[in-house]
Amino acid sequence: MTDSMPEVSFKGGFKRAPLEVSKADGEPVDLTRSGQGSTRRIALAVWEWTSSLLESSELAATGEQDEPQPTQTIVVYDEPDTHLDYRHQRTVMDIIRKQCALPHVSVIVATHSMNLIDGVDIADVVHLKLSDSGRTLVERLDGDTHDGIDFHLGQIAAAVGLRNSVLLHERCFLAVEGPTEQQCVPLLFRLSQGLPLQAAGIALWACDNNEGALHLAGYLVKHHRTVMLMVDADSRANKHFKTEKLIKAGLDLTKQVSYVGESQGYNELEELFSDLQWAAAANAHWPRPEGQPWSADDFSEHRGGKFSERILYMIKQQAAESSPNGKADMLYALVxxxxxxEEVPQQLRDIFTEVQALAC
Known part of the structure; x- marks a missing residue:
């Protein structure tokens, strides 16, 4: 038995047709003088017509079968959303999804559009880049692992808010413990480093004390992506962040794991901020009803235990009408x-400098 080469036909489908365009009042439109946006919208209309063609019997094969079978068709798009506004970009995605749903149709899209890249499953994204030798390399985030694992990791990435474009292009991933850090770290980083996380090529995501997120961190490390894990010092007792699990995930404990507050004998992020800073935030956001101002001493007496829980309870008890909704809301108000x-705690500034260096 000899190998046979597949036969590819370009005869089917929409070849050419005269096209006349006019405005609502009947005035003809000269396409040679129209902008790229108008040209793209006309192409959009053609693609919509192509969808109808693919669904019709016009592409059916003329074999000896009782019921003609549709011709297996590949539709190729090259930068289909260029010069389109966001609403029309959504239309392009709807057309592509509609065509992909047909069992006899496969679609290939060449694009640099982050919107299109983020609109599909990460397992369907192929990244092409030039190597130093000038050869084209094909990269896929899912690597060579089992499809079920790839799907699971893709679900985790979506759950923690990592878009496809982020997974493909960001230079460093900063994993933090939960919603408090996820809300406050962007503000603290920008104030400390003078630019936002995105501009530094850093993607932020919250582990939420979830072992699945640690699996994702290990997966990114395995595929040569730069990862930094930043958790509270008391997280050493968390079963998901035990030393042996971090090592198993492939994280370098000296370069890729930072325990916030540990070097100063603190347990958590909230303790890095001074009692004066906490008092100022409390007076601004949660004043006592009787008008007695908060002082640094009100907060210093809660050091040594679970600081954030103690001061949250204190504020709720003494400023019930204007108290914060939770720990995340409380620290965000201070930040x-x-x-x-200089108002950003020194340890955080040091961590941010390290993360920025990793991203570079």
């Missing part, structure tokens, strides 16, 4: 009042 890099 939003900071105005200079």
């Amino acid at each position: 939003s009042m900071l105005t200079t890099p």
Whole structure:
């Protein structure tokens, strides 16, 4: 038995037709003088017509079968959303999904559009890049692992808010413990480093004390992506962040794991901020009803235990009408009042500098 080469036909489908375009009042439109946006919208209309053609019997094979079978068709798009506004980009995606749903149709899209890349499953994204030798390399995030594992990891990435474009292009992934850090770290980083996380090529995501997120971190490390894990010092007792699990995930404990507060004898992020900073935030956001101002001493007496829980309880008890919704809301209120890099705790500034260096 000899190998046979597949036969590919370009005869089917929409070849050519005269096209006349006019405005609503009947005035003809000269396409040679129209902008790229108008040309793209006309192409969009053609693609919509192509969808109808693919669904019709016009592409059916003329064999000896009782019921003609549709011709297996590949539709190729090259930068289909260029010069289109966001609403029309959504239309392009709807057309592509509609065509992909047909069992006899496969679709290939060449694009640099982050919107299109983020609109499909990460397992369907193929990244092409030039190597130093000038050869084209094909990269896929799912590597050579089992499809079921790839799907599971893709679900985790979506759950923690990592878009496809982020997974493909960001240079460093900063994993933090939960929603408190996820809300506050972007503000603290920008104030400390003078630019937002995105501009530094850093993707932020919250582990939420979830072992699946640690699996994702290990997966990214395995595929040569740069990862930094930043968790509270008391997370050493968390079963998901035990030393042996971090090592198993492939993380370098000296370069890729930071325990916030540990070097200063603290347990958590909230303790890095001074009692004066906490008092100022409390007076601004949660004043006591009787008008007695908060002082640094009100907060210093809660050091040594679970600081965040104790001061949250204190504020709720003494400023019930204006108390924060939770720990994340409480720290965000403090962080939003900071105005200079020096007000960001030194340990955080050191971590941010390290992460930025990793991203570079």
